[in-house]
Amino acid sequence: MATKDNEPFGLGKLPADATSELHLARGTSPLPSVLIELNALVKLGIIKDYAIGGGYAVMYHGIPYSTFDLDVLVVLGSDEDFQRLYSHYRQKGNKIEKVYIYIAGMAVQFLPNYISPLFNNAIKEAQRIRVSGVPSKVVKVEYLIALLLTAFRPKDKIHIIELAKSADMPMLNEILRRFDDGQHLLSKRLKEVLGNS
Amino acid sequence: MDNIYYLKDSKKFWGTREKARKAKDKKLARLPFLEKVAMTEKIQADYEVLRNAKGESKQFGLGEIPSDAMNELSIEQPFTQKDFENALDKVFPFIEGAQADQESSKT
Numbered sequence: 001m002a003t004k005d006n007e008p009f010g011l012g013k014l015p016a017d018a019t020s021e022l023h024l025a026r027g028t029s030p031l032p033s034v035l036i037e038l039n040a041l042v043k044l045g046i047i048k049d050y051a052i053g054g055g056y057a058v059m060y061h062g063i064p065y066s067t068f069d070l071d072v073l074v075v076l077g078s079d080e081d082f083q084r085l086y087s088h089y090r091q092k093g094n095k096i097e098k099v100y101i102y103i104a105g106m107a108v109q110f111l112p113n114y115i116s117p118l119f120n121n122a123i124k125e126a127q128r129i130r131v132s133g134v135p136s137k138v139v140k141v142e143y144l145i146a147l148l149l150t151a152f153r154p155k156d157k158i159h160i161i162e163l164a165k166s167a168d169m170p171m172l173n174e175i176l177r178r179f180d181d182g183q184h185l186l187s188k189r190l191k192e193v194l195g196n197s
Numbered sequence: 198m199d200n201i202y203y204l205k206d207s208k209k210f211w212g213t214r215e216k217a218r219k220a221k222d223k224k225l226a227r228l229p230f231l232e233k234v235a236m237t238e239k240i241q242a243d244y245e246v247l248r249n250a251k252g253e254s255k256q257f258g259l260g261e262i263p264s265d266a267m268n269e270l271s272i273e274q275p276f277t278q279k280d281f282e283n284a285l286d287k288v289f290p291f292i293e294g295a296q297a298d299q300e301s302s303k304t
Contacts (some may be wrong), residue, residue: 029242035204055226060247066240068225069218107221115210128253132246135253 022057030104031056032132034051034070037103039135048077048089053111053147060129060138063162067102069107072083074124076112118146118179143174146179149186149193160193161162 004049041047052060055067076082086096095102113120120144129138139147145163148156164172172190180186204210228236 029239029245029246031243056243056247059244060250062248064244066237068221068236068240098220099214100221104240115207116203120203130253131250136250138250162201169245 004179029132030106031070033104034106034108034135035131035134038072041088042084044088046081046085047074047076049137050124051123051139052156052194053122053139054109057139058159058163060143061144061163061166063159065159067093069109071109071111073111073119073126074113074116074119075123079112079114080112082112085131098126111114116179118150118175121175121179122147132169139149145172145190146175146186152196156186157193164194 004073038047042049044179049075051057052070053073054069054071055065057064058071059067066077076085077188086101089101090096097107100107101110102108111119111121113123122139124136124138125143126139129136140165145160145167148160148163171188176184225233226237
């Protein structure tokens with residue numbers, strides 16, 4: 001495809017070959033492919049179960065959110081299984097960058113259930129969904145709020161306010177009662193955020 | 198499941214992840230313009246896919262891959278001039294944010 005490199009074009013105009021480059025790189029969602037891959041991990045016995053968490057769970061619960069990586073909470077038998085997961089993808093030739101494993105071009109971060117009982121239960125009680133026909137699981141909004149209260153970055157506070165609108169508050173309070181620390185840190189944080197909204 | 202040994206000190210675990218996230222964000226901020234457009238389009242596509250995801254009450258195995266899923270994955274749409282204009286509208290706030298991040302990391 002011929003182009004005239006020195007011909008100026010406005011921001012609204014697009015040179016012909018740029019369009020074709022964009023067509024190649026274009027954003028059709030890789031998410032269903034990633035979920036198929038995660039389901040295969042369950043089938044292979046590398047992980048026992050999983051649930052989508054983090055920014056993608058925030059998006060599932062209706063809040064547009066710019067995130068580049070997919071947080072996946074996984075049930076593993078042991079710490080060794082976490083290493084096995086990375087070995088599996090290393091052997092498959094997937095790109096691995098620090099904690100991220102690239103699956104279908106998407107940076108995936110695996111968060112094991114043994115981080116805390118809250119993570120473990122968030123997976124156990126996750127909601128079953130179908131994404132473009134692919135079966136998957138996503139953490140429930142109440143668990144997602146509890147997880148965001150743990151991280152508690154400025155962007156998490158904003159999302160907590162939005163997510164709380166659709167949350168079952170008695171259920172959220174029960175989750176916090178079960179998984180909060182001795183000083184009730186998560187409950188205090190929730191009050192702080194919702195009190196200021 | 199009942200014999201899980203939870204992390205006693207998760208500080209190191211989250212510290213490693215926070216470092217990795219910051220390194221990745223810096224790398225993304227330095228991406229060429231057209232790649233940022235593509236990334237923004239991808240996020241928008243992910244959001245649409247999740248927004249249309251259906252809650253399930255019936256049981257199914259996570260290892261199961263429905264036959265129609267692969268068909269949906271192969272759908273390709275042409276990238277039009279209008280798409281590009283929309284992408285530009287979406288990417289500008291992102292670029293401004295990335296530039297602000299770069300500025301703040303310099304100071």
